[in-house]
Amino acid sequence: MITENEIFNIKSPQDFESIAIDIFQYQYKNIPVYQNFCNLLNCNHQSVKSIFDIPFLPIQFFKSHIISDSNISENIFSSSGTTGSVLSKHYIANTNLYKESFTNAFNQFFGNPNEYVILALLPSYLEREGSSLVYMVNELIAKSENPESGFYLNNIEELIEKLNKLEAIGKQTILLGVSYALLDLIEKQSFQLKHTIIMETGGMKGRRKEMVKEELHTILKKGFGVRSIYSEYGMTELLSQAYSTGEGIYKCPPWMKVLTRDTEDALSLVKSATGGINIIDLANYHSCSFIATQDLGKVNDDESFEILGRFDVSDIRGCNLMVQ
Incomplete structure (x- = not known):
C-alpha cells in the first residue's frame, strides 16, 4: 500500500508512474464506481502498465455518485453552482x-x-x-x-x-x-x-x-x-492545485500531472494540441486520482499547461476558469 510520504516525495517521472499505477490498482479494487467504469470500457486492470493505459473518470460522476474507498468521511467538499444546479461532492476520508x-x-x-x-x-x-x-x-x-x-x-x-x-x-x-x-x-x-x-x-x-x-x-x-x-x-474534485506565476502558464507539484485528450475521442490522448484536460492527482488517494475534466487546454513540452476554455456542452460550475 502506498503511503502519504511516498506521494509527496516523488523525485522522478519513473517514481510518478510507478506510484500512479499502484494507486490505480488500489482504486480499481476499492472504489466500486471506478471499477464499474473501467469494466464498462473493457479495461483489464492487470494489463495496465503505463499511465497512458489508465481510464480517466469523467468529473460529472462527482455529481451523481459517492467516489470513495470508505464509508466514513471526515469532510465533504462541494462545488459552487447556479441556483438549482446539481453540485459536485468530494467525500474526504482523510483531511490530513x-x-x-x-x-x-x-x-x-x-x-x-x-x-x-x-x-x-x-x-x-x-x-x-x-x-x-x-x-x-x-x-x-x-x-x-x-x-x-x-x-x-x-x-x-x-x-x-x-x-x-x-x-x-x-x-x-x-x-x-x-x-x-x-x-x-x-x-x-x-x-x-x-x-x-x-x-x-x-x-x-x-x-x-x-x-x-x-x-x-x-x-x-x-x-x-x-x-x-x-x-x-x-x-x-481534486486535493492538489497548480499555480501560475504569470502569463497563464500553470505548473503542477510533483504528485500532479495534466494530460490532454482528443476532443472527438475521449479515450485517446493528444500531445502539443488543444484537448480536454485530464488530471492525475495522486493526493486523491481515497477517491479517484484520474479525472477527465470539462476544461480545454494545452500541455507544453516542459509539462506546464494552459487553460483555454471549457467544453460548450458542460454546465457552468464553480471552477477557476475564464471562458474564451
Whole structure:
C-alpha cells in the first residue's frame, strides 16, 4: 500500500508512474464506481502498465455518485453552482492528506506561509458551506502566524487600508481573490504594489461578464500596479492545485500531472494540441486520482499547461476558469 510520504516525495517521472499505477490498482479494487467504469470500457486492470493505459473518470460522476474507498468521511467538499444546479461532492476520508497536499504545494511555489501576510478576498466562496478553497486558505492563513492575515467579505475599505499599510512597511503579502471581487477592488482604488502578489482564482460567478484571461490580467495588472498576475488552478474534485506565476502558464507539484485528450475521442490522448484536460492527482488517494475534466487546454513540452476554455456542452460550475 502506498503511503502519504511516498506521494509527496516523488523525485522522478519513473517514481510518478510507478506510484500512479499502484494507486490505480488500489482504486480499481476499492472504489466500486471506478471499477464499474473501467469494466464498462473493457479495461483489464492487470494489463495496465503505463499511465497512458489508465481510464480517466469523467468529473460529472462527482455529481451523481459517492467516489470513495470508505464509508466514513471526515469532510465533504462541494462545488459552487447556479441556483438549482446539481453540485459536485468530494467525500474526504482523510483531511490530513489534503492539508499535506496544499501545504507542500504552497511551500514548493512560494516558500513557508509564515513569510507572508495572506489576505483572501473570496466573497462567493465564504457565502456558502463546503468550499475546499476556503478550507485551504483558512489553513494557510493560520500557518502564516500573522495577525494581519485574514478573510475579507464586503469590507473592501478595510482591505484597501490593509494593503496600503502593508505596502508602506514593505511586508511581503499575497492577496488571493475571486476575479470579479478583485475587479471591484481596483474600481474603488488603484494601487502601485511592489511587495504584494495578486493571485486570481475563480471566474465572475455570474456577477460580471466573463472575459478572456489575457484581458482580465491586463486590467488587474494596471489596477494593482504589478508586473504579473498569479493564478491558482484547483477544483472541488481534486486535493492538489497548480499555480501560475504569470502569463497563464500553470505548473503542477510533483504528485500532479495534466494530460490532454482528443476532443472527438475521449479515450485517446493528444500531445502539443488543444484537448480536454485530464488530471492525475495522486493526493486523491481515497477517491479517484484520474479525472477527465470539462476544461480545454494545452500541455507544453516542459509539462506546464494552459487553460483555454471549457467544453460548450458542460454546465457552468464553480471552477477557476475564464471562458474564451
